[in-house]
Amino acid sequence: MPRDLDRLLHPSSVAVIGGGAWCGAVVRQLQRLGFDGEIWPVHPRANAVAGRRAFARLEDLPGAPDAAFVGINRHGSVAAVRVLAAMGAGGAVCFASGFSEALAEDGGAADLQARLVAAAQDMPVLGPNCYGLINALDGVAIWPDQHGCTRVARGVAILTQSSNIAINLTNQRRGLPVAYVATCGNMAQLSQAEIALSLLADGRVTAIGVHVEGFRDLRNWEALARAAHARGVPVVVLKVGASEQARAATISHTASLAGSDTGARALIARLGFAQVDDLDVFLEALKLLHMVGPLESNRVASISCSGGEASLMADTALGSGLEFPPLSEAQRRVLGDVLGPMVALANPLDYHTYIWRDAAAMAAAWGAMTRHDIALTFSIVDYPHADRQDWDCATQAALGVRAQTGRPVAVVASLPELMPMDVADRLIEGGVVPMFGLRAAVQAAAAAARVAAPQDGPLVLPGAGGDSVLDESAAKQALVAYGLDVPRRAVVEDPAGLEAAAAGLSVPLVLKGVGLAHKSEAGAVRLGLAHDALAQAARDMPGARFLIEEMVRDGVAELLVGVVRDPAHGFVLTIAAGGVLTELMRDSVSVLVPASRGAVRAALEGLRIAPLLAGYRGGPGVDMGALLDAVAAVQAYVLANADTLDEVEINPLICTPSRAVAVDALIRKGEP
CATH class of the missing domain: 3.30.1490.20 (ATP-grasp fold, A domain)
Structure with missing residues (x-):
């Protein structure tokens, strides 16, 4: 049962425990953001903290606070949390460090963190080793340092384990309204998924961004994915670091292909979240999702008054997953009428400068690019720092297209510094997305197109595994029992x-x-x-x-089908170009077990050798049904042996026009 975080997130009273500069800052940040509830500093020797009357003890407070900032040393923090829980407080932020993150320097740190969790009982605790939270919707800043948040009516929620990254993200100047910020620290009790689930209850939250260092409590993440999809709130994930994966021996190719980050990426895709790889794209994706929601498809259009920019857009989008559909005859007629015979018509479109300063003509041309099956239309405009009067036509045209078509439109500055904030604010007011930097805009759009429903069925959670290796004959015999075809x-x-x-x-x-x-x-x-x-x-x-x-003689293609145990994410199923060149080709895709037949087929279509499977240049294709049956047999074995399995690999699986035959097999597992 998820904890009730309502009082912690929306307090009417906040206790600030401690007297140092950090605690004084919390009082001031609450006042600066316009908190209209009670602020109760607690300090045994001070009469006041930051101008507010102080109480000597928690027991002296007028009542149980809805939220508390615990800004004292780690041992004192445990004692204070115990008192807060006993008096019925709504939740606490534990600021102190020196808990599990300091285990290498202090062998007792883990025990101290366990004592903190025990002291809290059912009371929610954020941290330890974190700055806290900001609710910019209601003017709550349980936060001991600077931040860039201002009051907003609606916006995105950002969660991160890093307090410093949280400060940086709140100070963005990209037109992104930030409704909530929560720093999670050590996550001794509350996980990021649990906090995000609570934020979903606020209808003013339009999207959620999570900076993740490592996944845990996979069932909570699955619950978040289901709830977020049901409520239409997209989730963007910036995953950093390498999770600790099973240390598979080098006897398998699968372990080499399924690196430490593969399981995390497969999990994020399975949950229907959009993954990004840097902070620029993180912010731009959140802004795009806040303003227009998940994109309907990956089909986009681009317009600019420069052939160089049109080419740069096409090159930047290469490999992103975005597509530029060719122009229809109807589009060509409209564009030809507006632009004349001197403009080569294509998508991306270089409309030259013949209609520059004519906002109506620009809007007509841009509107022609924005047809019903285009998920997003980019207009590349770089604004000068001063004397921008001649560029107002581009702003007017974008606003006009948005008003006339109702379709998603973004104005993109190829360099972030060439999108002035006053222009960005004007675009936002008219429903046009201002985007800062061409690469970030492209990657953000690709991310917004990847938001999807979570895949059905819970993940299979692995057991302890083991190092007992079954030889090829024994491995094949074990897999035959689950339907695998062998010679x-x-x-x-x-x-x-x-x-x-x-x-x-x-x-x-x-x-x-x-x-x-x-x-x-x-x-x-x-x-x-x-x-x-x-x-x-x-x-x-x-x-x-x-x-x-x-010997199998009529093979069309050789594949690797392997599964490795990943303690952080479940079982990673990898399908790759197989045979002796597996690691040289590095043509692989990975999903998590269990993967549906449709998900496996989609994974196969993502391989570079997919045309070979379908029948390349008139040659025979593979029996796709037999291939899917073979993968299903491997998954069935994994499901039946999840408590002990470490890895299973078929390499090669020789695929013919009538069979999919496991020519070699390996299984590594432990004892029941």
């Missing part, structure tokens, strides 16, 4: 019995040494053998046990 085969201990064991198998044959990782590199694989060549081939390769298999 007809025989296992032989004595080379003298190879020919007899293979009597029922059809040539050509494959001979392998059993129990060796990377068999090709070890010289433990021989292909295309006849029955009478098996014994000699066995004498020339390492190993004491041998696997004989019928």
